[in-house]
Amino acid sequence: MALFRLNPLAPQEPALSIANTDDVLQLGDRLKGVRLIALRFPKFTDGRAYSQARLLRERLGYGGELRATGAVFLDQLPFLLRCGFDSFESDQKGFGPALAKARTLFSVVYQPTGDGRATAGQLRLGRRNSVAA
Amino acid sequence: MPDTHFYRYDDYDRALVAERVEQFRDQVQRRLAGELTEEQFKPLRLTNGLYLQLHAYMLRIAIPYGTLSTRQLRHLAAIARKYDRGYGHFTTRQNLQLNWIKLEQAPDAIAMLAEVDMHAIQTSGNVIRNVTADHFAGAAAxxxxxxxxxxxxxxxxxxxxxxxxFLPRKFKIAITGSPNDRAAVRVHDIGLRLWANEAGEVGFEVIVGGGLGRTPMIGKTLREFLPKDELLAYLEATLRVYNRYGRRDNIYKARIKILVHEIGVEKMRAEVEAEYAATKDGALKLAPETIEAIARQFAPPPLRPKRTKVPEVEALKLENRAFALWLKSNVAPHRVPGHAIVTASLKPAGAPPGDASAAQMEGVADIADAFSQGEVRVSHEQNLVFPHVAVESLPEVYRALERLGFAEANIGKITDIIACPGLDYCALANARSIPVAQRISNHFAELSRQHDIGDLKIKISGCINACGHHHVGHIGILGVDKNGVELYQLSLGGDVDFGRTALGTILGPAVEADKVVEAVDALVATYLEARQAGERFVDTYRRIGAAPFKERVYGAV
Amino acid sequence: MAKNLSGELHVASANRLGDGLVVFLDDAGQWTTRLDRAALARDERAAEILLQRAQAEAFGVVDPFLVAVTESEDGTLEPLSLREKIRASGLTFAAIAGEAVRYA
Structure with a gap:
């Protein structure tokens, strides 16, 4: 299993591994000082960890490394990145190059998430305002 | 060519669809090269609308809110010719299915769709599907x-x-803006009904957990009144609760209706409201300018009021009985006086319900360009609709439809049958649907008899997944396989009208394929004898109950 | 799959990956669209071997499986189940042609 990290300098300890049935909103103080959280995809079609990731990043303000483990395929990468994952365990062929490309695969996004990308809606609003001004 | 009166893609929408085509092209290449297994590839192709059916791949193309420009419809015809066998099937969810697609050509077919701002994104798979709407939207009185x-x-x-x-299961949303629900909002994962409260503000009733399939359920109200600008935040909260807690251990229990059923609507509401409270003032709150900019694109065509009584129409009504019947069943009131909404029947006698050839699609586009502001709608009852026709043009539209074979005066009648593709096409089906629909359609083809029988909805599914909506048919027909023999289970009393939504009750033992017509005939005869003035089939059934119907059917069969 | 094993005679079938068409494995280990060229397994043991061969040749097809068939006196094969009959011989009604303006 190869590990792909977007931020290789990030210190990894202490770490937490969370099942996708766990309620991350109950973690409370256990998140303090944590540098790495591993979320699991038992099958790549089981999407619970996407919600966990967004709650960790956007609701709980978790800023450490967020790792996708288990059945992690390159076709999920655009989604994983948008939900806040920044490291990935995968043995799929071509995963590394796919990761390099995944951010630019879609130049447009519609949903606001914690990744900070401006959505099509926000960009349109900006355009209209600049036309109006 | 007339301007469109619905949403036009901008460069953002176009870029995303184009990028999705290229992503899919890459996925197909990897599958053909053996880099992806079928197990890995299947969810990827499904979320782009590509199924592997009995004889070939099937591509399901989204027709968002059932609205098409004539340019798009002509392009669909061209795609059907180039990449399929020259015909398509309009579905109950405002999609178009092409039945003979090659995987090797699917990326090119989808790229061709993108040329007219269309796609097949999320027409299958465990995702939020094409959102459906009232097919009379923007025109209905x-x-x-x-x-x-x-x-x-x-x-x-x-x-x-x-x-x-990657939700537990598929997720279907429907929206109606009329009190007379034509979008079946109570049988969707989420149904949204626009209504005005006492203060005159328009908002949504949010209905959750309806659906047909193996475990049919009527949706329950999650929120009585939701301010419009909070819609996305509320939907995201609901979907998040479903994604986290929906069952994934059993595919038959994975829809949101099971979650709502198991935890109860009160608990579901509490969960959704808690999640919503944490996000509602965030980035998903819709800015008034955003709503307005989209609403402006749906501005109705500038129709001037016209004469409502037109001598030519009145004269033709007297001399042509079929036209008079057509006016009654296929023409609905428009909000602008002197205009009408016309439904073209894709159910001519003996035809596979919902199918249209490429030439017919082009013919429909010609009619819409000439008489309906260049716009066509797809109804969930598998017909096509001209939303904006001047009353004075009705005779010409009728004649043009006659030439296409789509002028059958049967909308809402016994031969306006909904049927899924069934075992002739579908890998999931247990029994055929289309041949059964054809036999019923031929048997009841005589128009004045159909109009005497009145409103009667027959819905046929070839398996328990209920794509033919049999649970909500006045007469529902479900094909089952018993030891290799096709049998058909009849149910009575289903309905999708708002406020009357009901699931049908099974009448008795399933009947053999060649007895279905006799059985339906017996049901109709029972109704005709027992009905009181003004009663539809389903009203009589509700008044007198199943027993007389049962007796007649099983006596006759 | 079990219900396809109910007869004694079997052929191996699949859908071709590239175009989705129904194919059968022939005696030479090639996939053919013609049922009359399909390799026929005459007993349970032969059926198991046929399925293994089909799976070994599965690169260009999707999910091979066994289809129970009957053989008439002149050697014509016909699938037992309605589903497989339809897969082998196509729609049971006439679809509308692309240039047709009426269904007939």
């Missing part, structure tokens, strides 16, 4: 607000949603 504005807002929000692309 009874409408409070055009639901398509909100369908488009949801379309964008749900497209490639990073959190909700």
């Amino acid at each position: 009874d409408e409070i607000e055009d639901p398509r504005v909100w369908c488009e807002i949801i379309r964008q929000w749900s497209t490639l949603h990073p959190e909700f692309s």
